[in-house]
Amino acid sequence: MAERFARDWRSAGLPESTQVVLGFSEKLTRHPSEMSRSDVEGLRRVGFGDEDIHDIVQIAAFFNYINRVADALGIPPEPEMKPWARRDS
């Protein structure tokens, strides 16, 4: 379900402010060097103050960090996670 959400969040009918947060986080993940003041202003325009803006960046950056730790060290999935590929026998 998380996978479907991550792919379709733009069409999930989320509030505008949430969509701006997620778009910001996605851009930071994919194109970090393209981040600009206007991205931050976009968050301000939908009502976030400096404390929230800072937290949004910290959370997005933290998951970028933890994703890299997981991918680089070959973390086995948790038992309850859907296997992300099946081995064909």
Add this chain to the structure above:
Amino acid sequence: MTEKLAPLLPWIRWIQDEEASGVLKQELDAAVGRAGKVYNIVRIMSLNPGALSAAMRLYLSTLRRRSERLGRPEREMIAVVVSQANHCHY
């Protein structure tokens, strides 16, 4: 396109839960207190308990915080979207 297979074993060793002591044991206990179990992302950092502690503190001080406009669900959505953008299945 080759589909990436989930690793069955991690690519570095980790300290077994029952052999943990000191800072590492505190972190494992804290992890159980928070989530009911130890997740592998905690275990994989067991070789550097200081780094593990720092990472957990950063997690708690950002994801586990709440504010009027940025609640827990929104914070968790950021995590999901970032992970998907990184193609990180874990």
